[in-house]
Amino acid sequence: MTDLPISAELIAESNARELAALEDDYASLGRKLERTGIDIEAIKSRIASFSVAVPSWGAGRGGTRFAKFPIPGEPTSIHEKLEDCAVIQQLSRVTPRVSPHFPWDKVSDYRGLREEAASLGLSFDAVNSNTFQDQANQAHSYATGSLSSTIEATRMQAIEHNIECIEIGRQLGSKELTVWVGDGTNFPGQQDLARSLDRYLEAAAEVYTALPEDWRMLLEHKMFEPAFYSTVISDWGSSILAAQELGPKAKCLVDLGHHAPNVNIEQIVARLHRFGKLGGFHFNDSKYGDDDLDSGSINPHQLFLVFNELIEAELNPREGFNPSYMIDQSHNVTDPIESMLSSAEAITQCFAKALLVDREALHFAQEANDTMMAFQALRRAYNTDVAPIVSQARLEAGGAVDVLRTYRESRYRSRKSQERKAVGLGAGIV
Numbered sequence: 001m002t003d004l005p006i007s008a009e010l011i012a013e014s015n016a017r018e019l020a021a022l023e024d025d026y027a028s029l030g031r032k033l034e035r036t037g038i039d040i041e042a043i044k045s046r047i048a049s050f051s052v053a054v055p056s057w058g059a060g061r062g063g064t065r066f067a068k069f070p071i072p073g074e075p076t077s078i079h080e081k082l083e084d085c086a087v088i089q090q091l092s093r094v095t096p097r098v099s100p101h102f103p104w105d106k107v108s109d110y111r112g113l114r115e116e117a118a119s120l121g122l123s124f125d126a127v128n129s130n131t132f133q134d135q136a137n138q139a140h141s142y143a144t145g146s147l148s149s150t151i152e153a154t155r156m157q158a159i160e161h162n163i164e165c166i167e168i169g170r171q172l173g174s175k176e177l178t179v180w181v182g183d184g185t186n187f188p189g190q191q192d193l194a195r196s197l198d199r200y201l202e203a204a205a206e207v208y209t210a211l212p213e214d215w216r217m218l219l220e221h222k223m224f225e226p227a228f229y230s231t232v233i234s235d236w237g238s239s240i241l242a243a244q245e246l247g248p249k250a251k252c253l254v255d256l257g258h259h260a261p262n263v264n265i266e267q268i269v270a271r272l273h274r275f276g277k278l279g280g281f282h283f284n285d286s287k288y289g290d291d292d293l294d295s296g297s298i299n300p301h302q303l304f305l306v307f308n309e310l311i312e313a314e315l316n317p318r319e320g321f322n323p324s325y326m327i328d329q330s331h332n333v334t335d336p337i338e339s340m341l342s343s344a345e346a347i348t349q350c351f352a353k354a355l356l357v358d359r360e361a362l363h364f365a366q367e368a369n370d371t372m373m374a375f376q377a378l379r380r381a382y383n384t385d386v387a388p389i390v391s392q393a394r395l396e397a398g399g400a401v402d403v404l405r406t407y408r409e410s411r412y413r414s415r416k417s418q419e420r421k422a423v424g425l426g427a428g429i430v
């Protein structure tokens with residue numbers, strides 16, 4: 001194993017300063033939970049086996065469609081991105097997988113890349129295809145669509161790109177292809193809404209046919225952006241219908257920021273699970289119509305309610321329930337490593353809170369139509385400060401008790417700013 005980016009001594013020193021307080025808080029929370037019949041050790045071991053992938057593109061400053069403000073020491077290649085992801089995993093211990101994006105992360109030797117990741121303590125998660133941008137020397141433009149294009153040669157090119165992503169993913173050890181298309185329209189009448197879906201379904205079926213036996217294809221819906229009037233896979237309804245038509249290996253991926261404001265996302269989660277089609281998540285938060293803000297920074301209660309549905313789903317498993325968890329955010333004003341450390345912690349805390357829900361009390365109250373007590377079963381769990389369990393699990397896994405403080409003490413970014421080439425200006429990703 002190559003040297004990991006943060007020294008083990010630094011983590012140990014930083015942790016040493018936190019130990020007494022953590023021990024105290026953990027013991028106190030343990031006693032509190034015990035009074036309600038919850039074994040803190042059992043919760044901790046569930047947290048120890050929880051993980052969420054990070055996106056390779058999230059390691060850079062995402063920017064907006066207006067501008068991107070790079071920071072010194074930002075990564076400019078998949079190799080540097082992996083190094084940054086290794087920092088996140090070293091400190092948080094819940095992000096052991098990286099989700100790559102092609103062609104952004106293209107290299108000549110994918111087996112070598114897999115080994116490089118392994119030497120940093122990482123493996124690869126779902127492979128993301130990209131047919132929402134044109135690449136240099138590309139034969140056919142995606143300006144008017146990709147998998148749903150009216151032009152056959154363009155559809156073929158998009159299909160081939162997705163199949164190439166599967167091939168790359170096989171070499172990287174991935175088992176999933178995430179397909180998000182930017183296809184859609186800006187004007188009423190621009191395209192036939194029914195026929196564009198037909199074309200998408202036909203093209204997606206070609207990609208589906210190329211999936212290895214043990215792979216899944218995750219369909220990511222998005223209500224708007226970059227198209228502002230209609231998108232081809234606009235919502236969970238379109239997504240589940242497409243997944244049902246494609247077959248059992250096709251599942252739906254819920255990006256939290258891809259819905260209209262105030263939509264009941266936890267109910268969507270329950271619905272997709274009910275029909276065996278819940279494939280995974282892209283976690284982020286949003287205030288208006290974005291899909292960019294840090295997980296749990298705006299509406300942590302919603303994130304908790306999503307995890308509450310996931311625990312319910314675990315108790316009532318449907319065919320193939322094994323959702324993939326990933327962060328998908330655009331870090332415009334923070335150090336991306338800090339945002340992903342903070343987000344991974346917020347996500348894990350919501351999972352921990354959902355584990356604390358007294359299911360018996362909740363189900364009893366639901367059956368009895370005791371609205372207030374049903375709500376209180378959720379409220380009690382949500383109001384519990386689970387930070388000591390999450391920190392303790394992290395400590396035992398070799399991570400940092402205070403991830404952000406330890407990261408700052410490492411001066412990692414400033415070291416990288418001496419070594420790495422500067423990033424160019426310009427607009428960011430969508």
Ligand code: AOS
Nearest residue numbers: 057128180255291328429430
């Ligand atoms: C786009 O909004 C989607 O969330 C995708 O997951 C996309 O691939 C990613 O944001 C990178 O652009």
Ligand code: ZN
Nearest residue numbers: 220255282328
């Ligand atoms: Zn996404």
Ligand code: ZN
Nearest residue numbers: 255257291328
């Ligand atoms: Zn998105």
